[in-house]
Structures are given as C-alpha cells and as structure tokens.
Amino acid sequence: MRQIEVAQVTQAVKAAAIAANYEPGADLLAALARGAETEESPSGKEIFRQLLENARIAKEERIPMCQDCGLAVVFAEMGQDVHLVGGDFDQAINAGIRQGYGEGHLRKSLCHPLTRANTGDNTPAVIHTEIVPGDRLKLTVVPKGGGSENMSRLFMLKPADGLAGIKEKVVLTVEEAGPNPCPPIIVGVGIGGNFERAALLAKKSLLRELGQANPDPEVAAIERQLLAEVNDLGIGPQGLGGRITAMAVHVLMQPCHIASLPVAVNIQCHASRHQEVVL
Amino acid sequence: MAKTVKLTAPLTEQDVLQLNIGDTVLVSGVIYTARDAAHKRLVDLLAAGEPLPMDLEGQIMYYVGPSPAPPGRVIGAAGPTTSYRMDSYAPILIKLGLKAMIGKGKRGVEVIEAMKAHKAVYLGATGGAGALISQRIKAAEVIAFPELGPEAVHRLEVEDFPTMVINDCQGHDLYEHGVREYRRTTAR
Ligand code: SF4
Numbered sequence: 001m002r003q004i005e006v007a008q009v010t011q012a013v014k015a016a017a018i019a020a021n022y023e024p025g026a027d028l029l030a031a032l033a034r035g036a037e038t039e040e041s042p043s044g045k046e047i048f049r050q051l052l053e054n055a056r057i058a059k060e061e062r063i064p065m066c067q068d069c070g071l072a073v074v075f076a077e078m079g080q081d082v083h084l085v086g087g088d089f090d091q092a093i094n095a096g097i098r099q100g101y102g103e104g105h106l107r108k109s110l111c112h113p114l115t116r117a118n119t120g121d122n123t124p125a126v127i128h129t130e131i132v133p134g135d136r137l138k139l140t141v142v143p144k145g146g147g148s149e150n151m152s153r154l155f156m157l158k159p160a161d162g163l164a165g166i167k168e169k170v171v172l173t174v175e176e177a178g179p180n181p182c183p184p185i186i187v188g189v190g191i192g193g194n195f196e197r198a199a200l201l202a203k204k205s206l207l208r209e210l211g212q213a214n215p216d217p218e219v220a221a222i223e224r225q226l227l228a229e230v231n232d233l234g235i236g237p238q239g240l241g242g243r244i245t246a247m248a249v250h251v252l253m254q255p256c257h258i259a260s261l262p263v264a265v266n267i268q269c270h271a272s273r274h275q276e277v278v279l
Numbered sequence: 280m281a282k283t284v285k286l287t288a289p290l291t292e293q294d295v296l297q298l299n300i301g302d303t304v305l306v307s308g309v310i311y312t313a314r315d316a317a318h319k320r321l322v323d324l325l326a327a328g329e330p331l332p333m334d335l336e337g338q339i340m341y342y343v344g345p346s347p348a349p350p351g352r353v354i355g356a357a358g359p360t361t362s363y364r365m366d367s368y369a370p371i372l373i374k375l376g377l378k379a380m381i382g383k384g385k386r387g388v389e390v391i392e393a394m395k396a397h398k399a400v401y402l403g404a405t406g407g408a409g410a411l412i413s414q415r416i417k418a419a420e421v422i423a424f425p426e427l428g429p430e431a432v433h434r435l436e437v438e439d440f441p442t443m444v445i446n447d448c449q450g451h452d453l454y455e456h457g458v459r460e461y462r463r464t465t466a467r
Contacts, residue, residue: 041461043443047405054411058356067346067356067409067429105355107346107429116316118428147361147384147406171464179454180361180384182406234461238383238405240443241457271407 001083002135004279006092009084009139012277013096016141017072018104020275021064024055027210028272031247035184035237044242048184051270066271069106070143072097072125075207079134093139094123109146128200137279140207148185148269151177154199157261163222166191166263167229173265174230174246179239181267186210187230187249188266192256202266205250207274214251223249285439289337290378295400298444300453304402305439310339310381311422312433314360318368320424321432325371332423332432335375339402342382344429345419346409354419354435356409359383362401366390373399381442385454395450402442403453415440 032055036048058065074093101108101122108122153173157165170189177185190201213220226249236242247270256262281301286294288308298304311333313321324331342362346355362382369380370393378399383406394400404412418436425431445453 041457043457050405050408050411054405054408057414058410061410063349063352063410063413064346064356065410066407067344067358068360069346105347105349107344107355109344109429116319118430120428145407150361178385178458179403179406180363182383229464232462232464234458234463236457236461238403239385239454239458240403241454241459241461243461269407 001081002079003083003085004137006084006087006089008279009089009092009137010096010099012139012279013074013093013141014100014103016139016275016277017097017100017106017143020141020143020273021069021104021106022062023059024065025210025272025274028270029055031210032270035244035247039237039242039244041236041240041242043240044237044244047237047240064106066145067107068109068145068147068271069101069122070145070273071110071149072122073142073144073203074125074127075140075142075204076127076129077132077138078129079136080131081135082137090127093125093127097121097123097125138276139279140274140276142207142274145269145271148181148267151181151267152202152265154195154262154264156195157263159259159261161261165261167226169263170226170265171229171233173267174235175233177267178235182269182271183235183239183245184237184247184270185245186268186272187226187246188268189226189249189251190264190266191251191253192262193254194256194260194262197254198262198264199266201252201254202264205252206266206268206272208250210272211248219251219253223251226251288339290339291337292398295378295398295448298400298447300444300447300451300456302444304442304444306339306381306442307438307440308436310341310435310437310440312341312343312345312435314342314344314430315364316427316430317424317432318365322368322371333434335372335377337376337378339379339381340372340377341435342380345433346429348419354413354416357413357416358409359404359406362386369393373397386446391446391450391452394446394448398448400444400448401446403445404442412440
C-alpha cells in the first residue's frame with residue numbers, strides 16, 4: 001500500500017485547474033495553427049488567427065483563455081494499491097477547485113438549478129473515480145464550458161438504425177448547434193454501454209490527444225467518416241461558413257444491450273482544456 | 280462588399296441603418312453587460328414598473344459574464360456568451376430603445392423580427408477569445424445586481440471592440456449566408 005495525503009490531492013487539483021485555464025495544450029495549438037493554414041474561408045482563417053493570438057495572450061499574461069472557466073470535471077484513476085490518508089477524497093478535490101478558482105481569478109460558474117444563486121466557489125466538481133491496477137493516482141481536471149455542453153445530446157437508437165443512424169444523429173447534433181458552441185469544435189461520441197455510460201464515453205473521448213485516432217481501426221474509420229460528414233455542413237469557424245467546423249471527432253465504443261444502441265454526442269468547443277497530474 | 284465601420288455608443292438609428300451582414304464594427308464608448316440572470320432581473324423590474332439601472336435608448340448590451348479581474352487589470356477574460364438564452368428577453372429591451380446586442384450564436388425569429396421592427400442589430404464577437412477581447416476593454420464597473428457575481432451588470436468602456444454584423448435591421452442572417460457558401464451536404 002502506498003500512502004497519499006489528501007492535501008496533495010488538493011494541491012494538485014488546484015494547480016491543474018489554473019494551468020488548464022491559462023495554458024492551452026500543445027495539441028490544441030497545433031490544431032489551431034493547422035486550421036489557420038488550411039481553412040479556405042477568409043473569415044474562418046481570421047478566426048483561427050484570433051484564437052492563436054488569444055492562446056498566446058492567455059499563457060503570457062496569465063489570464064483564462066475563455067471567461068467561461070467551466071464546470072470542473074475531474075477524472076480520477078485510483079491505483080488499487082493507493083491508501084488515501086488525512087481526509088475525505090471528494091472534499092479534497094473540491095477544496096482544490098475552490099482554491100484554484102479563487103486564487104487563479106477564474107470565473108465561478110456554478111449555481112443552484114432553480115434559484116440560480118451562484119455557489120460562489122465553482123464547487124461542486126463533477127468527479128468520476130475509477131479503480132485501476134497500480135499504486136498511482138492520476139487526476140485529470142477538465143474545465144467544461146456551458147456553451148458547448150448545452151449543445152450536447154444523447155440518443156437511445158434502435159439496433160436497426162445501425163451506423164447510418166449514428167452518423168445521422170452526430171451530424172444533426174453538430175448542425176443544430178451551428179455557431180453556438182464556438183466552432184471550431186471537437187466532437188466526442190460515445191457509442192454503446194447504456195444511458196449514462198454512452199455520455200461518459202463521449203466525455204472521456206475528449207481527453208484523448210486532439211486528433212489522435214482511436215487505436216481500433218474499425219472505430220478510427222468511423223471517426224474519419226464522421227469528421228468528413230460534419231465538415232461538409234459548412235458551418236466553419238464561429239459559424240461564419242467554412243471547411244473546418246470540427247477539428248476532430250473522437251469516438252469511444254463498447255458493447256451494449258441487445259435491445260439498445262445508445263449514442264451520446266458531447267460537443268467540445270475550441271477551448272478544450274484538460275490538465276493531467278499523476279501522484 | 281463588407282465594410283469596416285467605427286461606431287461610438289450610444290448609437291443612433293442612422294448608425295445601425297447603414298450596417299449590413301458581414302460588416303466589421305469596431306465599437307467604442309460605453310456598453311453594458313448582462314446575461315441570463317441579469318436579463319431576468321431587468322425584465323422583472325420593468326414588469327414591476329421600477330426604473331432600470333441604465334437608460335436603454337441607443338445602448339449596446341454585451342452578453343458576457345467576465346472572469347474576475349486579476350490584480351493590475353480592469354477585467355479578466357471577457358468573450359461573448361451564447362445569445363439564444365436571452366431571446367425571450369431581448370425583444371422587450373429592443374422595444375425600449377436598445378440598438379445593438381453583442382454575443383455569439385443564432386438568434387430566434389422573435390428577436391430578428393424585433394430588430395427589423397425597431398431598427399436594431401445583432402453583432403457577433405469571437406466566442407472563446409476572452410483573453411484577446413479583454414484588451415479592448417478600458418474600464419469596468421459593476422452598476423447593478425452585484426450579488427449575481429459574474430452575472431452582475433457591468434458598465435464597460437471599450438475602444439475598437441471588434442464585432443461583425445450577424446443580423447442587420449433588414450432581417451438578414453450572416454450565419455445562413457456563410458454556411459450556404461461552404462455547405463457540401465444535402466443532409467436534412
Ligand atoms: S463554448 Fe467554450 S469557447 Fe465558447 S464561451 Fe463557452 S467555454 Fe468559451
């Protein structure tokens with residue numbers, strides 16, 4: 001058993017929340033630079049340039065790249081040989097979010113669903129914990145903006161709908177979203193599992209390095225086809241018309257019930273933020 | 280041909296009538312922020328017959344909830360939020376003299392009709408470029424509903440704040456126009 005103090009968890013989450021908001025990943029920067037090169041529409045090209053400039057300012061001047069610093073999603077992969085000491089795990093994560101959003105001057109965007117009163121510190125985080133082999137604890141902080149989350153959809157298709165049905169729904173979701181989720185976007189798709197697992201798969205697919213294909217060639221082919229179909233919509237950067245509506249489509253797939261074909265589409269805006277730390 | 284126009288708020292009817300979709304508008308002067316919760320408050324005030332925190336005549340409303348100002352800055356990141364959530368409130372404010380809204384994303388028919396009827400425009404700012412846009416904001420002050428935190432109404436002084444005309448007062452829509460040009464699919 002390896003002991004980890006929960007205070008370390010708080011520290012790690014705090015630093016990751018701040019870094020995720022100030023420092024766009026190298027994969028995202030590369031995709032934006034590629035977009036600035038290859039986008040055919042002049043206004044779309046200009047948007048890519050602005051986003052690169054925005055990323056530079058955020059990193060150099062240490063302010064968030066987007067004012068929507070997101071609801072904090074935290075993925076925890078807990079080695080089964082880890083023994084957490086010194087307090088409650090979820091509370092430690094939330095303390096990290098509270099401190100990170102406070103000290104990092106990040107926007108607090110959580111509120112009571114009905115009164116809409118702000119919780120004041122961006123907690124509670126949405127925490128997904130998984131037990132894995134080993135004695136490490138991997139924490140990934142994913143600040144997720146509301147604008148793109150609102151455009152996400154879940155479909156419980158019939159098995160007869162098949163791949164054609166899946167594609168239709170993914171394309172429909174992107175089309176209905178149009179300019180709203182700040183394209184260029186990344187489309188996360190979860191196929192299979194059940195109602196809640198499909199959504200989780202879609203979200204998890206967004207953690208993958210931007211544009212890396214699924215290692216399963218069958219799924220990678222679906223990703224390529226979906227990306228082409230989505231980009232044929234012509235929505236383009238910011239919805240002003242263009243070739244690059246999505247920079248990537250990521251798919252995760254797993255078996256489902258013989259009666260079902262769940263499909264979730266999680267739209268990720270270009271402010272794709274995730275910061276990983278291993279304890 | 281799309282043109283670039285420099286405008287200073289508050290706007291006149293002439294200011295907005297000259298605008299066409301695709302035009303770049305560099306906004307200077309004073310604009311006000313409001314998003315979901317603030318819009319509800321404004322409309323509730325009107326329903327109760329109470330005065331608003333600002334005179335809407337000729338004004339520009341910016342749909343934004345900025346991140347807090349770090350020390351030494353006037354504001355944090357301050358890019359637009361998605362506008363459709365304000366669609367049920369916007370026509371009421373347009374009728375009272377609001378001349379422009381800045382946001383991102385599509386507007387509903389009711390807003391487009393109100394813009395046509397009362398001569399107002401909808402301007403798009405680059406969604407997600409909050410750090411870049413904040414450089415055009417020279418002063419910021421909360422003038423109403425401070426308890427709403429990021430949703431409080433701010434009075435902003437802006438200089439050459441970059442926007443593009445998405446809906447003009449003739450009812451045109453830049454999104455529809457732009458997408459038609461690049462669409463390759465017959466889906467839907
Ligand atoms: S959708 Fe994303 S980029 Fe756009 S405002 Fe929201 S968080 Fe920012």
